[in-house]
Amino acid sequence: MSTSISVPSRAALTGVIAGFLALPAAAATCPAGFPNKPIRFVVGFGAGGGTDVIGRAVANGIEKQQKWTVVVENKPGAGGGVLNSWLKAQAPDGYAIGVNGTDSVTINPAQANVGYEWQDFDYLGSGMQTWYALVALADRPYRDLPGLIAYAREKGRATISVNGVIGEILVKQLAKEYGVNLVPVPGTGAAEAMTAALGGHVDATTQGTLHVAQIRSGKMRQLVSLINRRVPYAPDSATLAEQGSKTPPLESHTFFMTPNGLSPEIKTCLKQAIDEAVNAPEYKAQMAKFDNEALNLGEDGNIEINRRLAAFYKDALGQK
């Protein structure tokens, strides 16, 4: 399904308005006369998804702080690819801003000839990192990564349902690093992977968000944090590096992008506006509700990650 929907985001999130009233309006340094019409935030995933939530929350913040009009639309499909193809063809005037994930510019081009690469876009900043984790049912005999590896060694293999290519490649890396048979079980996405794990059909699963509720209810345990740090809802679960693994942590951010060739003045202006919105207390509160944190890597941070991961996935997926 993909629908193009436009509804002003000021309709969204009325709950946070009250807090904003107390704040002095911030203002980014912008060229005279920009913006002179509504700015479009176009989200690469459907309304109601994690990316959409971030896009709307940031758009809402910008509207309040900069007094601009920001319209949020959705262009879902092909793992954010539909948006990227469309955005590449738009004018780089700063009025069309894509909201998408790191995977869409690093994994998609490595998988198939999609007609765009990460270099085709300018990056204005990001709003959140996805906190990936490897989780298993709480009654399983292993509590951490070495435990799972030992289990796999003893049983001959361990099956891990994965939430996408990002998880599949990670499982293969771990299998190679430890020399054990870890079988990634792919499917249509995180929900299916979680169902398989909850039903006990697989030994563990890689997840981005669904696992938090399961950990909180005591059904599941986090074996290892797949990002570069521990997370607040599973403080005892160490990172890959802390558990002695050399496999690099996963990095996936929700960022804001425009087609290449944005004028430096407008770029500075938009970068500031996004950074102010991401660092506003209301946005932080919203992220806390999702058991996550506001995090803006800025332009350079996103470029660095995209460059590194695009090369990594091209290598791992063996194309081009």
Added chain:
Amino acid sequence: MAFSKDLLSGLIFAAFGLAGIAMGWSFDPGTAREMGSGYFPRLLSWGILALGLVITARGLAATHGDKIEALHLRPFAFMIAGIVLFGLLLERAGLVISLLVLFGFAGAACYDSRWKEVVISGLLLTVFAVLVFIYGLELPMPMWPV
């Protein structure tokens, strides 16, 4: 020899099966344990081909199979042409003109059409469509030529 329904449908299935095999030639079949993108399509294509051949054979064997009823070219050709043209025109000529073209062709497809009726109901339906789909549901299609 007249084509019976069995014979022709068998041939059509066989053709789909063959097309599935040919177009899927490059897909990686993988193994039963780790199926690639070609495993299931290949399985299906061969199955369709085999069934198609069986149905064809049955059609050939039957001495007086079901004859295919006469095709009516007029409703078929005009309806399909109208729909295809509507699809080609919609984003260029806009909803109003493409709908009128669609109704013109669709009207010509029916043996009982009375032109006055087609024109009047076509116009009414067009107004309805503009109100519901463009103003009501805000579908992103142009109303007039762009």
Added chain:
Amino acid sequence: METAHNLLLGFSVALSGTNLLFCFIGALLGTLIGVLPGIGPLATVAMLLPVTFQLDPTAALVMLAGIYYGAQYGGSTTAILVNLPGESSSVITCLDGYQMARQGRAGSALAIAALGSLFAGCVSTLVIALFSAPLTALAQQFRPADYCGLMTFGLVAAVILARGSPLKAVAMVMLGLLLGLVGTDVNSGTTRYIMKMESLADGIGFVGVAMGLFGLAEIIKNLEEREHQRAVMAKIERLWPTLQDMKDSWRPVLRGTAVGSFLGVLPGGGALLSSFAAYTLEKRVSRTPERFGRGAIEGVASAESANNAGAQTSFIPLLTLGIPSNALIALMAGAMMMHGITPGPQVMTRNPDVYWGLIASMWIGNLMLVVINLPLIGVWVSLLKVPYRLLYLGITMFCCIGAYSLNNSVFDIQVAAVFAVLGYIFIKLDCEPAPLILGFILGPLLEENLRRAMLLSQGDWSVFVTQPISATFLLLSLVLAALIVVPNVRKTREAAFVAD
């Protein structure tokens, strides 16, 4: 006791003025949207989701749920009236519902669909309130191999519901499966059979296929006949079901509700199969199976109650586990998240008002659907009094715009045109489209579960017979397949006796 208390809390929430209003708005919008082919509940919910962000969370969820089952119901209206299944779940309703309409019994079909849906909705709401936990546990027993078994069963059932040659129906199912694979393979990321058309990368759209095969092909066939020859649609005798209709329908409604309530809980494909499975069951237990597909009210009653029950119980995995079982419910999960409610097992304890309010509102929503729809039956039926030479112009327009509205892309209109051609050829060759449609829907699901099953079994095909659930379904499929062959044998023998 506790459940009673909770339900009471739910009703007190759901019966509040605002929630009642939004429940009504949702059911009404859903009905209207469902009646327009193409724009299904998924698109509607996606469109309205941002609007609901400013509502209170219960009101938002109540309204979205109303749209969901309202659209399920509205989709059956077009299936019955003009052979247009707007949703995969109403494909089966077309089979007998449209035939009933052609016989002037559209009113009965619509009323039975409404009443059957109401009953199914009420029962399945109770099922959600009482049996969510055990049903979830049961659904979790379903492994990939079991899904394969279930789907095989569904596909064999699809062969049964075809009237013509079983061999052709099998070929149609397989062709449907193959067409369902067009697009990007989720496992490898490679595209298959897209013939260099980027628009096919996400697969062939269901609406284009359904509009072409059912709606447009049927129009072309009907236009072959001159007006005076046409099987009359005109003489509509009554708007209400007869007592006999009611008597014929109550058992199918009960069985349909049971089948739908259970299958709906299975994530990924369960709800889709419910109307197929319920219909097959009715045809099997009927003493006059030959009436099916020719306007048997049992067919409409069972399919409609099953799909409504399934639509409702497919909420269970979201409520108990926080896992959305289909794309639409994923949107609802998104709506919960926007309101700061993490979908999952904690909702029941942390936000009992939302949880039980939503459940109670489903009950009320179903009642509202009937209140909205029963008076509308007269309106719909009077539409059929419009001479066909004018009516088909409108249907054609809705098909074309409906196909476009799926992705807002003209490509889907051409897809509809291609499938209209195919559908017309199939009609001419006595190949029924329903098995193809079921194959088309299940193709990607079957392939994926087959792959997962084999991956988990390390390439051992015997999992399909060693796992009890899968083995049961395969056995049932075999029995069904045998039954397809046996009546033919019996009929030949009967014919032989008559000849004596």
